[in-house]
Amino acid sequence: MIKIQLPDGSVREVAKGTSPLDIANSISPRLAAAVVVARVRSLQPTSDGTTTETPEAAETQSEEAMYGGAAQAERLVDLTTPLTEDVALELLKETDPATLRVVRHSAAHVMATAILELFPETKLGHGPATDNGFFYDVYRDVAFTEADLASIEQKMAEVVARDEKFVRVEETREKGLTDYAAQGEFMKVHFIERFTKSGDEISLYKNGNFTDFCRGPHVPSTGRVKAFKVMSIAGAYWLGDEKNQQLQRIYGTAFFNQKDLDAHFKHLEEIKARDHRVLGKQLDLFSIQEVAGAGLIFWHPKGGLIRKTMEDWMRAECVRRGYDLVVTPHIMRRELWKISGHEGYYSDNMYPPMELDDAEYRLKPMNCPGHILIYKNSPKSYRDLPVRYAELGNVYRYERSGTMHGLLRVRGFTQDDAHIFCTPDQIEDEVVACIEFAQSVLTTFGFADFKVELSTWDPKKPQDYTGSADHWATAINSLKTALQRKNIPFVEIAGEAAFYGPKIDVKLIDVLGRLWQLSTVQFDFNLPARFELEYIGEDGERHRPVMVHRALFGSVERFFGVLIEHYAGAFPMWLAPVQVGLVPISNEKHLAYAESVKARLEAAGLRVELDGGNGKMNAKIRDFGLQKFPFILVLGDKEAASDSVSVRVRAKGDEGSVTVDEFIARAKKLVDGHAMEL
């Protein structure tokens, strides 16, 4: 007999080998019908902490795994799994979020079943659940077409209708290998060889005639995959390495019911409606022009105005926080990039040299060497430190052709870049100040949440980095200490550092819960050495300063793109390029009054647009509304007679009339306070 502890604390004694489904049935048949999988936690001290890795576990890192999820003592199992020891048992129904990944993983099996029935020559890679659905990587000589996807989806419906049971089978590794080899399933052979070792039993899941090497768990039968959709197809490299064969990755999504699936599509539409590329066009904020080249941004007047507002704020904030503003050239002699190490470590991302007179020049991909030259231009005393140089610097980086994406990934961009030169004992304070500054950027622009990553080097690949192991350890340690001092939780990621030092990346979370990489604080002991930077210490001796690189918007372009999506184009007052739209009810009678109101608002520093066209006021209101102006003021006889304006507030509607002065006071308060709401 074994003991089963249920979530309410009650304990049942059952025969060894009893399954979670048996227990569910013993509680109530309705529970048994509703339950999807079981979560068990051993109540016995485990002697072996071994876990079996599967392709799924190894190759798709869930958010939870990346950001420190629950302890791994818990695991999900099939309802039919015989229980063999004392466990705490939870029977998870469809309403439990954890079951969504299970049904999606099962949906991937259903899709693989359908694909093999329609296209038996296809070879299978792996098919995990993802945050938004699932995919299956497959190999086939011929590309799948849109029509193929539709027929796969149809066939999946048949597999679901057949309601085939998912059955877990264990067999020897050797049998699995020979069977798969015989079928030419070279990728499955690879996975078994990679994730299991000789002597292991491997687990397979069967439904109908389909068998897949898989750790599970799965829903009880294919009929439980009730709402699904085959979404799209794309290439994916075998084992994620671009030197390898490319596979066809078929994406789908699945839910327990049609309602959730519909909601998912609604969410996708919402994301699309917020797409900064779409809004950038609709609101006439920026463009990218084929004739000028990919990844190069044209800021239109309205986008430019928002940018100016962002930059003005940033510059003022830098000055307030003790930075000096500098400006450095866009092209500099190749020699400089050799000294800095960019020639060696960063060439792939740089535009090739251009020859001028007898020298070669390169476009700058970073601002640091320029700032270093300013530092170096005059001797520095310890009394001068920390020296903080800030610049909104335009940099150009070569990005491969398929990687560009609106404002978020471009070839020319502006970094709100700063370099802090300081003594080793000033580092921590400076890093802490940078983090505080970054937090203030996020809150000012209306982001509530963020995640922090500490990117360190990969000690196995020292050739990718400059500097000694000792230096790296010290640098990583100071960043860690700074984070700990601020009590900021972070995850450490090896191999993600810049070539010259480790970095703290702040990933902000937008209103839809998406993560964006923006702010970065990087530690650097290498460039000071390469440029032989010095300061005279209290002791009269020469010392080497250390350097902190930091960008808070990261890239002005990217930050702007994220802002557009975050606000869905409805900018808060202080950022809105046009803050007030004026609508005269009748041009003949009210245009003069509207023009006088416009003059007064503009004199108060507000950005105003007047629609003096001969359309109807309803149309004018609609046009301004689509432009997402914060306020629309309607001006007619009543207003003209009482020196007032009828106020229509974005997303709220008509709020009635106030005097012009009252409106100006309200508007200015919103602007000055950087208010998010109207």
Place this chain on the structure above:
RNA sequence: GCUGAUGUAGCUCAGUGGUAGAGCACUCCCUUGGUAAGGGAGAGGUCAUGGGUUCAAGCCCCAUCAUCAGCUCCA
């Protein structure tokens, strides 16, 4: 860079080998109105670019450029 798709008027899109289309936007005319589309007329296109096939190409073929979905790589 790789895989697949796409590129037609300012925007969103229809047009599968035989004289380039619609809606919105734009210009003009009528209308002068009370909180999200008043009516009419007009103008606007080397069908991404360059080759090719064909009596004939927006449409078929090849190349290039750009965009999109991913992969890979990154702020």
